[in-house]
Amino acid sequence: MQQPTLHVRRVGIDTWRENVAYLHRDCPVVRAEGFQALSKVTVQANGEVISAVLNVVDDERIVPPCDLGLSEEAFRRLGVAEGHTARIEHAEPPPSIAALRRKIAGERLGRDDLHAVMADIAGARYSKIELAAFVVATNQYELDRDEVLHLTEAMIAAGRRIDWRADLGHAPVVDKHCIGGIPGNRTSMLVVPIVTAHGMRCPKTSSRAITSPAGTADTMEVMAEVELPMDRLQAIVRQTGGCIAWGGTADLSPADDILISVERPLAIDSPGQMVASILSKKIAAGSTHLVLDIPVGASAKVRTMPEAQRLKRLFEYVAGRLGLQLEVMVTDGQQPIGRGIGPLLEARDVMQVLRNDPMAPQDLRQKALWLAGRMIEFDPDVRGGEGWHLARDILESGRALAQMEALIEAQGRRTPPAPAPLMFDVLAPTAGTLVSVDNLRLARIARLSGAPQVPEAGLDLAVRLGDTVQAGQLLYRLHARFEADLAFARQLAEADNGWVIGAATSVTPPLGSGGR
Amino acid sequence: MQQPTLHVRRVGIDTWRENVAYLHRDCPVVRAEGFQALSKVTVQANGEVISAVLNVVDDERIVPPCDLGLSEEAFRRLGVAEGHTARIEHAEPPPSIAALRRKIAGERLGRDDLHAVMADIAGARYSKIELAAFVVATNQYELDRDEVLHLTEAMIAAGRRIDWRADLGHAPVVDKHCIGGIPGNRTSMLVVPIVTAHGMRCPKTSSRAITSPAGTADTMEVMAEVELPMDRLQAIVRQTGGCIAWGGTADLSPADDILISVERPLAIDSPGQMVASILSKKIAAGSTHLVLDIPVGASAKVRTMPEAQRLKRLFEYVAGRLGLQLEVMVTDGQQPIGRGIGPLLEARDVMQVLRNDPMAPQDLRQKALWLAGRMIEFDPDVRGGEGWHLARDILESGRALAQMEALIEAQGRRTPPAPAPLMFDVLAPTAGTLVSVDNLRLARIARLSGAPQVPEAGLDLAVRLGDTVQAGQLLYRLHARFEADLAFARQLAEADNGWVIGAATSVTPPLGSGGR
Incomplete structure (x- = not known):
């Protein structure tokens, strides 16, 4: 035939x-x-x-x-x-399907199995069905720590790996990452100018928002180009020491991107997959030192301290075996960081902090200084405990702002959009103390208002946990470009605005030492 | 907006x-x-x-x-x-996705959860990714027996259910089903004429081959139309007492069809899913009595007796709760049943048995009599132990053949294709006794030869387990319409013909009492 x-x-x-x-x-x-x-x-x-x-x-x-x-x-x-x-x-089934079937049957996979699976996934030889099967079969605590290690290694091996030594010599290449889940929380845009002003190398690539109202790349894009070809990006890093760019084009850990396209609709984000995803991306991007932020809170990704500790140990085990210097910080994830939620509003918060504006959100400032301080302590010439002070000096002296301007110029300055024309104030229905807030609900309201597709859309918080409010007092203001978006967001906020108002004594104290 | x-x-x-x-x-x-x-x-x-x-x-x-x-x-x-x-x-995620996520997280699902999931699946509101996640999360022994019961019930509720009482009154509606995996094994095409000649009602709908070289529908289609609209099918059953038709158009347990489209590429067929799939289809089709054939063998779907017993108990539990009279028979699944593998060759075997041809394959004849006998014993007027004799009398008297001709006429007679023009003989490479055979290998070789798309393609077995062969003696003959197909099949057979030739003493005795 x-x-x-x-x-x-x-x-x-x-x-x-x-x-x-x-x-x-x-x-x-x-x-x-x-x-x-x-x-x-x-x-x-x-x-x-x-x-x-x-x-x-x-x-x-x-x-x-x-x-x-x-x-x-x-x-x-x-x-x-x-x-x-x-x-x-x-098509014959890809060779690694036998390993996938063994994992579905509950067996442990070896190093070679995981390398074969990741090579087939990166080579686009898995169907969506097979990808979903892999994700579910490796969900929860189905992967032991050596499987997570081999999965991470295999994800790195299946893509490109950047070597900054030609550009940067043997200086540490530092990065920070937050596992996510907290609206606002745009510390990367403060940390990169601070640590690069200190003279460190921080070529930061970030994602766009997927299920959140803004990603770092969306927020930076309000002010600068973020879609940079790899050669331009390397030139910018040589010139300024860093960048705040979108990481989607670099072919770093491509199997991870493909798996994420399946994990996301299933809302699966298990410890093993999270560790492999984050560490493979960072190592492939050439990072040698990483500060990792794990926020803990009732509506954060990680809900309890024991869970955070377990995740921390898994990150440390894999990073240690792969030669990445890792510092994990467990932080307070009970409420959003900063006031704005949405690209333009978050960019405003960041610039207020960089300008030492007295109106700047102090929680964002403190968290950024604290993270930047730990990163600066990766510098062998810095004594333990000095990092925070150095970071604060860089911020207060205006050197961080100047460095941010240099990054914006190097990447290509963009004119921010005008503020949103439509607004709606969400008010406290009763008097009392703010005892808790649902991060997921606020994120959803901000998305319905149009963020991140409409960068000026989102919401602007007027209160923090522990504040006492009167009935009718402003909780937050919705921003939108389109009437229909405003109406949807308002409807959701009116059904449940996300805040719980109770008696003053019932406020949960912040978790850990990190958040403040 | x-x-x-x-x-x-x-x-x-x-x-x-x-x-x-x-x-x-x-x-x-x-x-x-x-x-x-x-x-x-x-x-x-x-x-x-x-x-x-x-x-x-x-x-x-x-x-x-x-x-x-x-x-x-x-x-x-x-x-x-x-x-x-x-x-x-x-789209908002379908409402039952929350239940899916709980199952992925390892929780037990309740009756309402499973009804909601099946309704969403039947309504085409699940993506392939979500379907695959459900299949993997309910794989192996992840479903307990009540979950399997509720899954079965939910699959029935999500589709159409045929009520034969208007056509057949309250007489039992009998059916037989084999869980599959054994090439040949076309007992349905013998059982239906025998039990309907006895006066029972057996409206049999079958599947086409998916991963096998022939399904009952493909084999019947060699001689008769099998794609019948529901009203024609009901008229045929009223007239003859039965039918041997393709079941794909009837909207019976549609969620099952959708799940199968995902289970198949993953080669997942867990006990819970198998029980729900088979029993939901039979109950939706209006069956009140079922004989179920579970072949056991090293290259069958079920490989050990304890596994077969466990599966039998699960079938019995669910059938019992849903009011279906069930008789499970564990049979010998060590080798193909009959000689032909492929639609035309299997139809030839069936007709030889019906014609009482001395050349007819005795294993197919015996197994069909044994299954038909058990079905006949569902008749309240038949004494236990009489079924086999009644079935044999019906076959030997020619009444089964006459009934088959009546079914073919009623469904619409088709002219069988001419025998395949191309052949290749696969010979024993050494002398010895045939100690085992790989059913999966034979099925694959038959598929490569063109079956079931080319109905006359396939292979024709000349030997059985336990036979002693000389080097160069015929094991089986390949049949093909196209040169390329024959070359592919031949190549696979030459690499490994599927039979193991050893010393005479090492033959495994047949399993159970069912196969002979």
């Missing part, structure tokens, strides 16, 4: 990271090979091979019967011109 | 059971709503709402900027005409 010659045709459908091949139902290959919709296939052309999922097409405008349509992702990966001849075959 | 008016456009892409919506990247809705590729959306038109996954399109020939493209499945489910106005919004 000789296949008729098929010609590659680009089908302008963006399937995100999934390779899709389109064949017309009347194409003789469909019947001869017994292809069905969603068959897994391999496409070969010009010595290149990709895996894809098949969609059967009934419309010749999409694919004529003797063409082989490829989605944008598949076309890019195959890398041949339109009209090139190609072959399509049933 | 008022959405511009979108018009529905049918996009001729068969995405199998997945609803896909296509929007052009320049459609203002994409930016305004912050849609990305693979966003989950709801589409509303004319009071109908469906869930879909979004694909972003760059080609106006597929979807112009103010149209809302829908894949075939989505278009069918929404049920409005092309050009109808529609709205698209971010």
Whole structure:
């Protein structure tokens, strides 16, 4: 059975990271090979091979019967011109599927297994179904610490790894990371100017918001370009010592990005996956020293101290084995950090702190100084305990602000958007003391108001835990560009504004020493 | 933010059971709503709402900027005409996702949880990722027996349920089912004529082959139409007492079909899922009495007797609670049943048995009599132990053959294809006794030869376990229509023909009493 010659045709459908091949139902290959919709296939052309999922097409405008349509992702990966001849075959399952099945059956995976799985995932040879199976089978405490170590190692090996030594010599490459879950909390945008002003190297790449109302990349983008090609980014780091850029283009730990695309819709973020994800990205990005922030609170990702300690030990074990200097700080995650929630409002908070504005949110300032101080103590010339003072001096002297301006200039300055035209004040329904707040609820209200797609949208907090309020006093102000967004956000806030007002004595004391 | 008016456009892409919506990247809705590729959306038109996954399109020939493209499945489910106005919004996760997350976290699900999950799955509100997560989280022994009971109940409730009483009165509606894994084994095509000739009601719907070289529906289709609309099927059952039809169109336990589309690529078939799948289909199809065949063997689905006993008890518990009379038979699954593997060759075996041909495969004949005998004993007028004799009398008298001819006529007779033009003989490489055979290997070789897409393809066994062979003696003959298929199958058979030849004393005795 000789296949008729098929010609590659680009089908302008963006399937995100999934390779899709389109064949017309009347194409003789469909019947001869017994292809069905969603068959897994391999496409070969010009010595290149990709895996894809098949969609059967009934419309010749999409694919004529003797063409082989490829989605944008598949076309890019195959890398041949339109009209090139190609072959399509049933795909054998990728070799590591046997390991996946063993993990589903509850077995422990070895180093080679995990390397094979990550190589197949990074090579786009896993379907969404197989990815979801891996994520669920390695969820919770299903991975022991050596499996997490090997998973991290395998994620790094399956992508690019930046070596800053050509640019920076053997100086430490420092970074900070927060496991997330707390609105506001834009400490990275303060920490990078402070530690690079101290002379350290901090090439910080951040994510955009996915389920939150703002990511560091979204917030920096209010003021500067963040989508920088790797060579520009390296030039900026050589010039200024750092950057605050979007990390999405660098092919660092690509298997992690692919797994995240499945973990997110399932809202799965297990300890093992979190450790492998964060540490693989940092090590692949060339970091040698890392300060890691684990906020703890009733509506944070980590809810109890024992859970935080367990997670901390897992991070320390894996980092230690992979030669990354790690300092874990367990911080107070009971409420948002700073006042603004949303890119423009968070950028305003950051600039107030950098300008030593007396109106600046003190919680954001203190937390940033404390994190930057620990990073500065990675400098072998700095004595233990001096970091915080050095960080404060850099901030108060205006050197951090000057350094931020230099970073903005180097990355490319952008004009911030005008403040949001529409506002709505959410008021305390009763008098009392603010005893708790639901971070997830505030984040959801901010997203409905339009953040982060609308950078000026979000909410601006007027109160903190422990404050005593009168009935009718302002809790926070909603900002929106569009009436419909404001109406949605307002509706949600009116159903439950996220704050619990109670008696003054019932306030929980802040957790740990980190938050203040 | 008022959405511009979108018009529905049918996009001729068969995405199998997945609803896909296509929007052009320049459609203002994409930016305004912050849609990305693979966003989950709801589409509303004319009071109908469906869930879909979004694909972003760059080609106006597929979807112009103010149209809302829908894949075939989505278009069918929404049920409005092309050009109808529609709205698209971010989808809230289906309500039962909270239950899914609890199951992923290892919790037990209650009756209401499982009903909610199955209703959402049957309503196409789960993405492939969420389906895979459910399948993995309920894999192995993750479901206790009450969860399996409630899952079964929920699968039935989420679809149609046939009530045969209007057609058949209160007579038992009998069925038989094999959990699968053994090539050949076409007992259903013998059992249905025998028990309906006895006067029982046996409206048998079967599946097509998915991973095997032939299903009962594929084999019956060699001789008769099997894709019958429900009203024709009911008329045939009224007339003849039974049918041997394809069950794919009946909307019986549709959540099960959707879950199977995910279980299959993962090769997951856990006890709980198997029990819920089989029993939900049988009860939804209106069966009141069921004989269930569990073959046990080293390369069967169930590999050990204790495993078979455990599975038997689970089937019995759930069937008992749901009012289904169940008889489980554990049978010998060490080797294929009958000689042929592939639709035409298996149909030949069946007809040889019905014709009382001395060449008929005795193992197939004995197993069918034994199963039919147990089914006949569901008849309250038959004494325990008489069933086998009654079944044998029906077969030997030619009444089973006459009944099969009546079924073929009623369903619509088809002319069988000509025998395969290409053959290749696989010979014993050494002399000795056949001590074991790999069912999976034989199935794979038969599939490569073209079965079931090419009904005359497959393989024809010349030997059985325990036979003594000479070097060069025929083990089996490959049949194919196409040279390339024959070459592939031959290559696989030459690498390993599936049979182990050893010393005469090492043959494993058959398991249980069932197989002979």
